[in-house]
Amino acid sequence: NAGVTQTPKFQVLKTGQSMTLQCAQDMNHNSMYWYRQDPGMGLRLIYYSASEGTTDKGEVPNGYNVSRLNKREFSLRLESAAPSQTSVYFCASSVGRMAFFGQGTRLTVV
């Protein structure tokens, strides 16, 4: 049972570089989410997708773009990375009232 799979687990970027964080779930969930976790701030929602083909901004969307490629996959793109985007990123999927989280991606922007 893979659940929610994120890649990569770790990444170091230079300021201005771009990258895409990948997320896939095998539970046939409609809803998927991207959160960032920063010390003392909990998890803050970046973007979410209620269903295939739809995406909506969350609390902290600036500097990010997302793609809901199909029902399984929801990617997060940083077009021009900034040090303020150094964080741990979690992808999640949900059905009804239950959410399931990936292992996280630790991103450092230098």
Added chain:
Amino acid sequence: AQSVSQHNHHVILSEAASLELGCNYSYGGTVNLFWYVQYPGQHLQLLLKYFSGDPLVKGIKGFEAEFIKSKFSFNLRKPSVQWSDTAEYFCAVNLYGQNFVFGPGTRLSVLP
């Protein structure tokens, strides 16, 4: 907008001490409530959840939480903590079909 607050940023206890972590939320309607735990270097794991019914819910590893609707609270408790409970604990709220809102987290350090 919904918000979730957690009373303590960092709690330090000795083994066998009792634990209570506070959580309050701002939404006045029907909510679903969760406590998640994150052990060092790991992802979030569900400790327990409340959807409806008995306001005292029991979760894994001896944790329990009480939903008090009049106080908009969902406090987490454990009678006797262990060193292995050292982790960060997050309270979260979900409106059915909408996204999950997390509190800022409480870091628990248990001293052996």
